[in-house]
Amino acid sequence: xxxxxxxxxxxxxxxxxxxxxxxxxxxxxxxxxxxxxxxxxxxxxxxxxxxxxxxxxxxxxxxxxxxxxxxx
Numbered sequence: 256x257x258x259x260x261x262x263x264x265x266x267x268x269x270x271x272x273x274x275x276x277x278x279x280x281x282x283x284x285x286x287x288x289x290x291x292x293x294x295x296x297x298x299x300x301x302x303x304x305x306x307x308x309x310x311x312x313x314x315x316x317x318x319x320x321x322x323x324x325x326x327x
Contacts, residue, residue, distance in 0.1 A: 257323035265316025272311020277304040 280303030283289070284296040291297065 257320060260323055261316045261320040264319035265312045268315020269308045269312035272314075273304045273308035275311070276307020279303055279307070 277300060280300035283303070284300060289296045289299065
């Protein structure tokens with residue numbers, strides 16, 4: 256049962272991480288005044304969002320799995 260909960264927490268973490276990654280990517284694009292020529296800023300922001308989603312999925316899923324697996 257803890258595997259299902261870990262996956263659900265992982266999906267929630269991925270959504271939060273994706274949103275945070277997009278926000279950080281937009282912030283970096285704005286601060287560095289990155290060019291949007293050939294979609295440079297958009298690709299960078301999308302990469303930050305995907306990277307944040309992967310990190311969020313792993314962090315939330317592993318944390319929930321360890322927490323739920325350990326005895327009370």
